[in-house]
Amino acid sequence: MLEKLMNIDRRIIFIAIALSVIIPTLLPVNLPITGSEPTQKLYDYIDALPPGSTIMLAFDYGPSSLAEPAPMAEAVMKHCFDKGVRIIGVTLIVDAVTLADKLMQKVSEEKGAVYGKDYVLLGFRPGVTQVILGMGTEIAGVFESDYTGKPLSEIPMMANITNYDQIDLLLDLSAGSTVEIWITYANVKYGLQIAAGVTGVIVSQMYPYLQTGQLVGLMPGFLGAAEYEKLINAPAKGTEGINTESFAHLLIVGLVIMSNIAFFVHQRQSVGASSRSQREE
């Protein structure tokens, strides 16, 4: 019995995981979300920006990981448009341009933001480090036109924006190592204020930068998206996601505890059996 429990068919685990995601998705639950300090810091920073300020949103995630950073981007954009803060979209990942365009259009339609006045999408240029360094001197030197091919000189919002000196914050929404690159080349060299919204698996890597103040705030995975949505009082995909994720985590924790109980009981039985056989000999 214990042997069976310890070597349970993996297909049963797969089905359990699928159900733990499908059921809460179909029957939404509302779990209480408590805010964490890193998300609160980011919210406070953006909330304190005066209308007319500019933040740069770096959409540094691909389709494989969009589930976590996309709700963060949506929540921050809603907050910015409500506050009259302008947004410059940019990406270091080629796959992300279409995702960013779709999301910016969606949120701008919802909030009545105007392209070229309230927000702009610069798009993608190859060469991660060079792109970051180049924009530090002159954004138009790297992006001579926006994503649609319109020259930056013809975009009203970009009229008084030359480089990072006119950007109040860069928020990197990342599923990889781009946050560290932005910190190294844009924060250290040009003094650009940086915050991050990252997928759950890389959250732990960000804490040294939070402590040094190189990150002014951090949204950790689905939790960060849900917390930000709570702060702006607009629950959406992040809140749905964290509620669903809760049950998957609970299941995995339950499975690990169950396998360890089976392991200990089995070990104790094995030790008992071997000592009995030794006594008999």
Add this chain to the structure above:
Amino acid sequence: MTRQVPLVLCFLFGIVMILTEFVPHSRSQGLYQGIVNWSLIISPFALVLAVATLIQTHWTRISRHTEHWQYSYVVFIGIIIMVLIGVPTFLNNVSFLSKIGLSFGPKSPIFEWLFNNVQVPMDATMFSLLAFFIASAAYRAFRARTFEATLLLITALIVMMGNVPIGDLIWNTVMAWTPWDDVTSTARQWILDNPNLSARRGIILGVSLGVISQSIRIILGIERSYLGGD
């Protein structure tokens, strides 16, 4: 000569870029900007190289009939379709194509449809499979066999439960008789702020020192493996 020229270029550019960091003179900064602009121009060629390598690899698979060679045709079909729709934006000026509703470039509805309905679901599916394998692997391998493994296990369970609101909900319901609220998220935050931060900082310092020493070796021509060959 084929090795000396890259070594000299590497030395010169390495030294110049270091010096520009410490010389705020306008000429120095102009030189720095010039080199950044050069590298911005060079970067797209890496993409060309990547596409060429991809084509070469899959062409070899097809010609040698290696395992699953048929799938290489799917790669070619994907590349050709996306390039044909995404690249020739000049065709948008052809009135015949516009009349029949065909548009080209990354804003083309066909390009966007293919991206949103083919690439996004496929990429998301591949990544989602991780959840199943992680759950299965955790069940089989995450066992408290030693003291270190036990520490890792307990930490992981706390962080996992602290990362989701159900962790605090369970604590606040089951342990309501204690004077402490939201203990799982507080414990998770403490783990991230203290042991995790210390360990990560150690790793960052170690990696940074390694990067500095390796960079010096490359600039001085001691480390030459990037040139290929022996």
